[in-house]
Amino acid sequence: MKKILITGAAGFLGSHLCDRFVNEGCHVIGMDNLITGDLKNIEHLFKLKNFEFYNHDVSKFVYVPGNLDYILHFASPASPIDYLKIPIQTLKVGSLGTHNLLGLAKEKNARILIASTSEVYGDPLVHPQTEDYYGNVNTIGPRGVYDEAKRFQESITMAYHTYHKVETRIVRIFNTYGPRMRLNDGRVVPAFIGQALRGEDLTVFGDGSQTRSFCYVDDLVEGIYRLLFSDYVYPVNIGNPNEITIRDFAEEIIKLTGTDQKIIYKPLPVNDPLQRQPDITRAKKILKWEPKTERSEGMKRTLEYFKNLSEEELYKSEH
Ligand code: NAD
Ligand code: UDP
Numbered sequence: 001m002k003k004i005l006i007t008g009a010a011g012f013l014g015s016h017l018c019d020r021f022v023n024e025g026c027h028v029i030g031m032d033n034l035i036t037g038d039l040k041n042i043e044h045l046f047k048l049k050n051f052e053f054y055n056h057d058v059s060k061f062v063y064v065p066g067n068l069d070y071i072l073h074f075a076s077p078a079s080p081i082d083y084l085k086i087p088i089q090t091l092k093v094g095s096l097g098t099h100n101l102l103g104l105a106k107e108k109n110a111r112i113l114i115a116s117t118s119e120v121y122g123d124p125l126v127h128p129q130t131e132d133y134y135g136n137v138n139t140i141g142p143r144g145v146y147d148e149a150k151r152f153q154e155s156i157t158m159a160y161h162t163y164h165k166v167e168t169r170i171v172r173i174f175n176t177y178g179p180r181m182r183l184n185d186g187r188v189v190p191a192f193i194g195q196a197l198r199g200e201d202l203t204v205f206g207d208g209s210q211t212r213s214f215c216y217v218d219d220l221v222e223g224i225y226r227l228l229f230s231d232y233v234y235p236v237n238i239g240n241p242n243e244i245t246i247r248d249f250a251e252e253i254i255k256l257t258g259t260d261q262k263i264i265y266k267p268l269p270v271n272d273p274l275q276r277q278p279d280i281t282r283a284k285k286i287l288k289w290e291p292k293t294e295r296s297e298g299m300k301r302t303l304e305y306f307k308n309l310s311e312e313e314l315y316k317s318e319h
Pocket of ligand 2: 079080175186187188189191192203204205206210212246268269272273
């Protein structure tokens, strides 16, 4: 049985990856310090023999007994309000945490895949973004703590590949949504759905002309799975190229939820990228991958998840 370590296991993406690899018959070690994650995302796995959980901060030395075949490094705050609240931990998990996990991969002779992001392109001057674009990031802006940690993460990963011959993979993930996102994590999908379900007006930042391209989580997991088992070491964009303005997206949510909420406008956060759309030519060619889930279908499934939350969870505020 192959053994895999998944960091960030109690988070949105990490928990879906744990499900996938448990179902593939792997022995999964989930690791998380629960700083933005929640054990309820993985509690259904606790009864299984091929799943273990370690509560650990990966920015500190990481120890795993015995052999290890694969590592998926997904630990990191991922929503702008999270990484603005905990900027130093964000820098540390992307840098020191990645260093620790690369060291572990080298020691165990394991293949490691790291979760990078479309944020390495910053506020992009090239559209759509191909992997060859170097990006446009303000190093000292508020988002810099996340973007630069991820850029460093890619550099040190390539260095371990080149100098230590570690088997590495780099996925650049574009905005992904689905069940198990935290209702109050500030990201636009749970923000709008939460507002609609509570009967509040939807808060569009700026004039809403900025764009994003949303990928359903199951499609993302499939892309990551294929990348891990490919032999490709350079970064690969995984995302859904179906681009939409945030204003139109708000209107879609209002229609989907059947509410009669209004849109209200709030200031655009500093350095908020004005456009984002993945060029997935590389993923199509190398992984034979492309997203399958239409936004209408993915949003329906996501809405179902949020509708099933308790009143208490729906009205809980973290801020
Ligand atoms: P999330 O906040 O739901 O999950 C992150 C998990 O990492 C949480 O459970 C958190 O507790 C854990 N964590 C954070 N710091 C840690 C540390 N020092 N030690 C151990 N655990 C730690 O976020 P997510 O959306 O699931 O994102 C997961 C990964 O994917 C992140 O690396 C993120 O940068 C990347 N990513 C996500 C998206 C997206 O759209 N969801 C887009 C691009 C990149
Ligand atoms: N956004 C918004 N209203 C909200 C939350 C977010 O208009 O209540 C906007 C945000 O300014 C950005 C887009 O939606 O332009 C996506 O934001 P998110 O935090 O989901 O992801 P990211 O900016 O990291 O792509």
